[in-house]
Amino acid sequence: EAGVAQSPRYKIIEKRQSVAFWCNPISGHATLYWYQQILGQGPKLLIQFQNNGVVDDSQLPKDRFSAERLKGVDSTLKIQPAKLEDSAVYLCASSFVPGLAGEEGYIQYFGAGTRLSVL
Amino acid sequence: AQSVTQLDSHVSVSEGTPVLLRCNYSSSYSPSLFWYVQHPNKGLQLLLKYTSAATLVKGINGFEAEFKKSETSFHLTKPSAHMSDAAEYFCVLNAGNNRKLIWGLGTSLAVNP
Numbered sequence: 220e221a222g223v224a225q226s227p228r229y230k231i232i233e234k235r236q237s238v239a240f241w242c243n244p245i246s247g248h249a250t251l252y253w254y255q256q257i258l259g260q261g262p263k264l265l266i267q268f269q270n271n272g273v274v275d276d277s278q279l280p281k282d283r284f285s286a287e288r289l290k291g292v293d294s295t296l297k298i299q300p301a302k303l304e305d306s307a308v309y310l311c312a313s314s315f316v317p318g319l320a321g322e323e324g325y326i327q328y329f330g331a332g333t334r335l336s337v338l
Numbered sequence: 339a340q341s342v343t344q345l346d347s348h349v350s351v352s353e354g355t356p357v358l359l360r361c362n363y364s365s366s367y368s369p370s371l372f373w374y375v376q377h378p379n380k381g382l383q384l385l386l387k388y389t390s391a392a393t394l395v396k397g398i399n400g401f402e403a404e405f406k407k408s409e410t411s412f413h414l415t416k417p418s419a420h421m422s423d424a425a426e427y428f429c430v431l432n433a434g435n436n437r438k439l440i441w442g443l444g445t446s447l448a449v450n451p
Contacts, residue, residue, distance in 0.1 A: 223381075261428055261441035262382070275438070310381060325370065325437045326389075331381040 221245065223330035225311050231336045237299035240333045243292070244313030250274075252327060253286055253296050254310040262310055268294065301337045308332040340365045342431045344442035352450050357401075357416040359445045361429035364410060370432040371412045373403060376444075377425045385427070388412060399423070424449045 224243040232238050244251050249270050254262035265284065267275040271291040279286070283302070288294040298305055312327040345360040363369060373385040386397025393405040399422075403414045412429060429442040 225381075261444055264438065267438075312382075325432055326372070326384065326387060327439065328384065329374075329382040334379070 223311055223313055223328055225309075225330035225333055227333055228331065229334050229336075231338065232301055233338050234303055235300040237297065238301055238335060239295055239297045240309050240311075240335075242294045242296070242311030242330060244294075244311070245328055248313035248315055248328075249291070250314045251288055251294050252312040252314075253294070254312065256308045256310055256332070258307070265296070298335075301335075303337050306335055306337045308334050340367075340369075340431055340433045340440045342429050342440050342442040344427075344429050344445050346445050347443065348446045348448070350448040350450060351419045353421055354418050357414070357419045357423065357447065359414040359427050359429075359447065361412045361414065361442060362410055363412060363429075363431050365431060365433040367433040371403075371405060372430040372432065372439075373397065373401070373412075373414050374428045374430060375425050376428065382428070385414070419447075419449045421449050421451065423447060 223245055226241050230238055251268045253265045255265050256262045265279045266286045268288045271288050284298055286296045310329055310332045312329045314325055314327045341364045343362045349359060351357055368390055371388045374382045375385045376382050385401050386395045386403055388395050388405045396402045401414055401416045403412055405412050424447055427445045427447055431440040
């Protein structure tokens, strides 16, 4: 079974530029998550989608960050304009549809991440 | 309130010796608990999971963890450390109706030759 795919793996931009990250979840997974992981810290949830609807975006800095999952499959996370403090690894995760496999359905599987450096 | 505490930020062991990474949790719901591992410049890999079945859970690469409700603990162990085990380990709680993951701060495991 193919895992969560993310691209690019690395990105270097200057502050005030824009950047976009792409994620393709595990086939059939209805729930998709974007996390931000700053060096030395655990992941912080930015946004959660269930199919193409937003479930939780309470920690997404909406003045500069946006995300979409138009067809309920792959997703794009954008930052515009970027700030120095946005330097981090951006992780995408997906999980199965709740109810089909009990608690197993909530297990999140992660992609390799995109490492963003803002100079 | 839900929370996860990883009791050690850094653990250093010699190759071939046992590994113990400690995790305590707090939850008013029946929890699911996970250990994820993150190797340098890699994504997060699920090591093992507890989802209210057997309390002793076996994972990949020889790791296992025991869910102890009376102690609210979910410590990760391995009988014999290997150099390739050097990584960051996260204890994670999934509890409550919204199933949001609660992350520990991580434990950095160093394995010395």
